[in-house]
Amino acid sequence: MLDKKIILCGFMASGKTTIGRALAEKINIEYVDTDELLVKTYGMDIPTIFEKYGEEYFRDLEHNIAKKVVEMPVAVISTGGGMLTFERNGELLKKNGIIICLVRDFDKIYEDLLADKNRPLAKSKSKDELASLYDMRISKYQKYADYTVENNGSPEDCIKKIISIIDES
Known part of the structure; x- marks a missing residue:
């Protein structure tokens, strides 16, 4: 039985939410998206927080969410693209779960980012x-990641890879 949180990190549009939701459903545990939790907790969407208060304020709220998720029971947790670029979040999450970095080809990521208007x-x-x-963020994710999983194929392929990692842990 799984006794640790599965924490997914990766760049914007690397598939953390898609993979996280499907993985949680497949292994029958709760799913938490830190960006969604932040929006729900503070009652503002992320672009509004950036616009009204700036990135530094957003990063403080994001750290509060990191503290909140480590207190939760075992779950699959998708982190925001910048969360693990900050040492305070990386150290906290590393102590409280298995961190898996999802990587995708940058050109695929870029295509998805162009289509998404909700990324400040x-x-x-x-x-x-x-x-x-x-490039800068990947090295920071790697600093905290226990495993790196490619997500250039189907979501099912990525989920199978993650499940085999969980089974070995």
Whole structure:
């Protein structure tokens, strides 16, 4: 039986929410998306928080959510794309679960970001700037990740890989 939280990290549009929901359903445990929890807890969507209060304020709220999820029972938790780029969140989450970094080809990520209007950082950056951010963030995710899983195929393939990791843990 699973006795640790499964924490998914990765860049924006790497599949954390899609994979997280499906994985939780497949292994029959709760699913928590930290961005959704943040919006529900603070009553504002993320673009509004960025616009009204700035990124630093958002990151403080995000840290509060990290503290909240580690107190929850075993679950699959999808983190926001920037959450594990901050040491305070990375250290906290690493002590409280198995961290799996989802990686996708950047061009696939970029296509999805262009189609999604609900990503404040993606809207304000060029493709080259996003590629640089992707490269910088991947190394930070790797610092905390126990495992890295490619998500360039079907969600089912990615979920199978994660389940085999869980079974070995």
